[in-house]
Amino acid sequence: MNRRDLLLGAGALATTPALLPSPAKAQADRGMLRVAMTTGDIPLTTGQPSQGAEGNRFLGITLYDPLIAWDLSKADAPPALKPALALSWAVDPADTRRWTFQLRPGVAFHDGSAFTAESVAWNLAKLLDRDAPQFDRQQAAQGSLWIGSIARWAVRGPLTIEIETRTPDAVLPFSLANVFFSSPARWEALGRSWERFAEKPSGTGPYIADRFIPRQRLEAVRNTAYWDPARIPKHERLALIPMPDALTRTAALLSGQVDLIEAPPPDAAARIRAGGGSVVTNVYPHNWCFHLSFVEGSPFRDLRIRKAANLAIDRDGIVGMLAGMAAPAAGMVTKGHPWFGTPSFEIRHDPDQARRLLAEAGFGPRNPVKVRLIISPSGSGQMQPLPMNEAIQQNLRAVGIEVEFDVMDWEALRARRRAGAEAPENRGCHGINNSWAFWDPDIGLLGPAQSTDRRPGGFNWGHFIDPEADALAIKARATFDPEAQRQVLAALHARIVDQAMWLWVVHDVNPRGLARRVKGFVQAQSWYQDLTPITLEG
Known part of the structure; x- marks a missing residue:
């Protein structure tokens, strides 16, 4: 496929009548941010997403939170680590394998249960302890990228947890920015079934899952009680839609079916801009x-x-x-x-x-x-x-x-x-x-x-x-x-x-296509992006 094919393909798909949304559907979607992902399926919804960094971007930091997060609020500087579910962390100078994390008080899962040090221990076990009843092979496969250096952990208080690595690991805080926390109470309430949890997930994140159709669509509503007021979403709902084909994503944006697309074809940029949208880029690692x-x-x-x-x-x-x-x-x-x-x-x-x-x-x-x-x-x-x-x-x-x-x-x-x-x-x-x-x-x-x-x-x-x-x-x-x-x-x-x-x-350079009605998006210099500041006009 050459560059001309990319452009002509996008143009041809954009004019297909079947892709145009009905007036009723457009009215229903007015307060919903609709995102077309490059993935062929919805990433795992149980806490530790699949589909690589894109899964973490759209399921990890939306429905869930890590202990330590990236500050994605700036476009003009690389993001730095910041406190999230952990308020602070420190390595023991006498034994640099040992880290202590002080957790944020007052955080609740979407089901209303409290986030505590016991919650952290339970989630580490779901990834690392094959004998634990909550151990999940699917999540463990995804989390193995980030938690392989962890040897053991211990609860030291209601909001204090200690994590010990196999050998000194100065980069552990970076790794933990990719580990997310599911509700033990929701898992228990659903009969200790990760399959049922996937249909009704519960994390601590700024969005709460509302409607899940495997391989087609996940819809979430904003968490008005989110622990970080600055990240309560500025739109009412979020829809995540798998669209692995670049031309289909572009056509969906041009026809008004979606508001934000990942990785538009390069030659589609002019067409997107001509239609009133924008294509944003930024350096990233x-x-x-x-x-x-x-x-x-x-x-x-x-x-x-x-x-x-x-x-x-x-x-x-x-x-x-x-x-x-x-x-x-x-x-x-x-x-x-x-x-x-x-x-x-x-x-x-x-x-x-x-x-x-x-x-x-x-x-x-x-x-x-x-x-x-x-x-x-x-x-x-x-x-x-x-x-x-x-x-x-x-x-x-x-x-x-x-x-x-x-x-x-x-x-x-x-x-x-x-x-x-x-x-x-x-x-x-x-x-x-x-x-x-x-x-x-x-x-x-x-x-x-x-x-x-x-x-x-x-x-x-x-x-x-x-x-x-x-x-x-x-x-x-x-x-x-x-x-x-x-x-x-x-x-x-x-x-x-x-x-x-x-x-x-x-x-x-991380290109994304945005519809005309999308305002307030800050393209961070990161694989992760924060959708919560986006407002929708019209």
């Missing part, structure tokens, strides 16, 4: 990339082939194909980021050097490297994956790397990523196109680079093993001084770039 396999039989075990693949990519061409809605990547983090460091390998478009490296490795036009990559047609942070992957395939073929794609649903791809490259279902797969974040040190650098951190569902999909990277990652986790930790992280980033650990392509 994102990398559209391929995690590479280092298991036996993978061509990417050879550093020359990894470097050649990185040098083959015409990143400026891909940015152009996306109408400027991206920025070329030179590593995991953006140039100028405090963690960028000074790598000696320069990631750039240099097909001649790529061919020389492949020749050194024994490959060429008559003997191409053959790789198989897993991709998805849509998903959280996946941008426009099909045309982008077609461009990647052409770039790699031009230097002597032949690519075969396995295309699968986004959530199926995420399950493959959590399984790891050594899993039987990933045998013969040499890379996975799972866009990535670097909002915190763990997901951005430590987890992907550290081979000694083999938590279930962890971030090191390909089993990258490098003693120098391991040593730096372990040092960063044990460094609690922010400036000293920054220096270690910069050295780690330089090391993984020099090792061409992944195939890095572009950074997204």
Whole structure:
């Protein structure tokens, strides 16, 4: 699919009469913010969402809350951590594995039950304690990304909980911003059934679930008793609608069926603006990339082939194909980021050097490297994956790397990523196109680079093993001084770039399409976005 196809497709769909809402429906939706997600299904509603960061964005920080949250109120600066369900937290200087959290008083779940330290312990058990009656495999699979370092926990008072990690972990507060809390009372009242809880969820968040149709729609009402008055939604209702196809999302926005869409096709921006809407963008910690396999039989075990693949990519061409809605990547983090460091390998478009490296490795036009990559047609942070992957395939073929794609649903791809490259279902797969974040040190650098951190569902999909990277990652986790930790992280980033650990392509600029009636949205420099300030006019 080329850029012209993206535009013409959106225009054709936008004029389809079947998509136009009826006057009665438009009247009923007047106070409802309708959001079209890129996901193919409603994320898990039970507390720990599925569907990646988009699931957390639309189910995690809407129906639920974490102990520690991101401040998403500004567009002109990266967000910082702030107190949420925890008022404060501190590490024990005598034992840096031990953290104490003082919880916010007076917080209630949507069912009216109190949020306490016992609630936190109960929720940690639902993710980590396989013997607990509330243990939920689905939520545990999603939460494994964030709670793998936790060894044990203990209630120390009605509003005090202690969490102990397996080893010193200075990045635990970042991880806990992705862990959400369900109501134990609601689970008990529904017969201890997570299936029934999914239909009637109860969290502490600014929205209360009201109507749930699996795979079609979730509607919520504003929580007028929300503990943070500044985040009581300024609209009456919220509707979350899965729409994995970019053209369908655009058509729905143009026809008035929805008010906000994720990841509009680049060439649809002019059409959206001409219709009175807007397209907003902002920098954020994102990398559209391929995690590479280092298991036996993978061509990417050879550093020359990894470097050649990185040098083959015409990143400026891909940015152009996306109408400027991206920025070329030179590593995991953006140039100028405090963690960028000074790598000696320069990631750039240099097909001649790529061919020389492949020749050194024994490959060429008559003997191409053959790789198989897993991709998805849509998903959280996946941008426009099909045309982008077609461009990647052409770039790699031009230097002597032949690519075969396995295309699968986004959530199926995420399950493959959590399984790891050594899993039987990933045998013969040499890379996975799972866009990535670097909002915190763990997901951005430590987890992907550290081979000694083999938590279930962890971030090191390909089993990258490098003693120098391991040593730096372990040092960063044990460094609690922010400036000293920054220096270690910069050295780690330089090391993984020099090792061409992944195939890095572009950074997204987080485009969203907004209807004319949407006012007050602040596009934070984050994978997460706060919908609560939005007002609806007309």
